[in-house]
Amino acid sequence: MFFIYLRRELRRRRKAALVVASGLALxxxxxxxxxxxxxxxTRAQDTVLQSLYGLGTDMTVTKAAAPPGEGDTARRPRFEFGAKGDGDAEQSSDRVLVQGFQTLASSTVTEVGGQKGVAQAVGGLSLNVLKVNGQFKRGEFTPREGGARGGGPGGGTGGAGGEVTGGGAAFDVNSYSVYGTDVTVPALGPLTSSRITSGRTFKTTETDAAVAVADSAYAKEKDLAVGGTVTVSGTKFTVVGVATADSGDAAANLYIPLKRAQTLADSKDKVTTVYVRATGSQQIGSVKSAIQQNIAGTTVTTSADLADTVSGSLSTAAGLASNVGRWLSVAVLIAAFLVAGLLTSSAVSRRVREFGTLKALGWKSGRVTRQVVGEALVNGLLGGALGIALGVAGAYAVTAVSPTLTAQLGATGGGAGGGFARALGQGGPGRQGASKALDIALTAPVSLATIGLAVALAVGGGLIAGGFGGWRASRLRPADALRRVE
Structure with a gap:
């Protein structure tokens, strides 16, 4: 009997059922x-943050920024060229500089690793190599015709006069970044945000080996290949692998073992960054507080801190989706539920004679209520099916169009992003963290959780509408059927 009435009412009231289902579907x-x-x-923001964060890294520890002006003299790189027999000979000089000029003692890694809630900590050293290459050219002296006379001290005469033409100096300045990574902990650090596309990564035994992994873009630019060599400040390194950054932006041009990097920079037992993995996501906040409290002179940066530095169209769109979009969804859902409930209640009021007669024939109020709720629930499920189809189609359309959003990483010295940008080579000598822009293609992935939420909303909408109608139907009396003439 339940399904007979259900099928009949859906056929009789197709327009009303369509309105209810369409409102819920929207x-x-x-x-x-x-x-x-x-x-x-969220996925796009994660991609942006991975360009600065190593995979598996929960936070980083860097040295707190020095006050403006302090140590500026020491930060100026000096290049000295000695005189040679051949004045036109080409000369070159390399300077290996610690990125950001801020270092921590290697013992800090052990201190950080000993804090409660820290699962693993590893150090790294970010370097910038400046190579100046060129030559001085001698000028040509052209004597002046007839000479020149001049009085020297005591009335003496000078030699013939003339002028020097040509000559000068022409030098090229090349800069590239090198990152010293702890090869004994390959699962943590900046190299983990890249995948090896040629050759291999470091072996855990190569702690002081002259080997390097090159970023794919830099390898293409400098024509580097696995098995070849690259010279850094007079030391030849064998390229054992080529890595491609998952985010499209590598942390450094070259990666070498940490101990070798410390030797090149004359920074024995020094690191610029400590990468930290917490025992769980819930401990990140407490670990950050513990490090700041127990280890003086450090700056702790988490992914949440770094996310605050992301601006541009990606940040604006994310804010609109999180705020305006969700509130609009809630408002539309509430309106759809109210309309469905009112229409169901109105339909019950038009069936007074029918329900009154059924009660006179022995139907209990509960049975009438269940009938109304069942009809409303079917309308809700139909609206849910239509809504899922429309929603998935809309999400697919967004993914197909893939609008490009720009993420601006504005990192300044000492700020949340500043320490991170310094650590991973996003700033040149004398500046602590330069801002950079990344273009990210937006997608709209539909998860099973989202589909489950849609089904729950469909059922909820049907139950709410049925609740309105069921309450109205439960108040009907058999005598109402005798007073109602249709």
Missing amino acids: GIALVIVVSSVSAGM
Whole structure:
């Protein structure tokens, strides 16, 4: 009997059922699209942060920025060229500089690793290599005709006069970044955000070996290949692998063992960054507080801190999706639920004679209520199916178009992003963390959790609508059927 009435009422009241289902479908579709776009925003932000964070890294520890002006003289690189027999001979000089000029003692890694909630800590040294290459050219002396006379001290005469033409100096300045990574802990650090596309990564035994892994873009630019060599400040390194950054932006041009990097920079037992992995995501906040409290002179940066430095269209779109989009979805859902409830209640009021007669024939109020709720629930499920179809289609359209968003990483010295940009080579000598822009293609992935939420909303909408109608139906009396003439 239940399904007979259900099928009959859906046929009789097709327009009303379509209105209820369409309202619910619109709200559910909007929720799916907004949720999927928000998930895409989160994925895009993660991609941006991975360009600065190593995979598996929860936070980094760097030295607190020095006050402005302090140590500026020491930060100026000096290049000295000695005189040679052949004045036109080519001369070159390399300077290996610690990125950001801020270092921590290697013992800091052990201190950080001993804090409660820290699962693993590893150090790294970020370097910038400046290579000046060129030559001085002698000028040509052209004597003046007839000479020149001049009085020297005591009335003496000078030699013939003339002028010097040509000559000068022409030098090229080349800069590239080198990162010293702890090869004994390959699962943590900046190299983990890249994948080896040729050759191999470091072996754990190569702690002081003259081997290097080159970033793929730099290797292409300098024509480096696995098995070849690259010279850094007079030391030849064998290229054992080529890595491609997953985010499209590598942390450094070259990666070498930490101990070798310390030797090149004359920074024995020094690091610029300590990468930290917490025992769990819930401990990140407490670990950060413990490090700041127990280890003086350090700056702790988490992914949440770094996310605050992301601006541009990606940040704006993420804010709109999180705030305006979700509130709009809630408003549409509430309106759809209210409309569904009112229409169901109105339909019950038009069936007074029918329900009154059924009660006179022996139907209990609970049975009438269940009938109304069942009809509303079917309408909700139909609206849910339509809403899921529309929502998935909308999300697919966003993914197909893939609008490009720009993420601006504004990192300044001492700030949340500044320490990170310094650590990973995002600033040149004398500046602590330069801002950079990344273009990210937006996608809208639809997860099973989103589909489950849509089904729950469909069922919830049907139950709410049925609740309105069921409450109205439960108040009907058999005598009402005798007073109602249709």
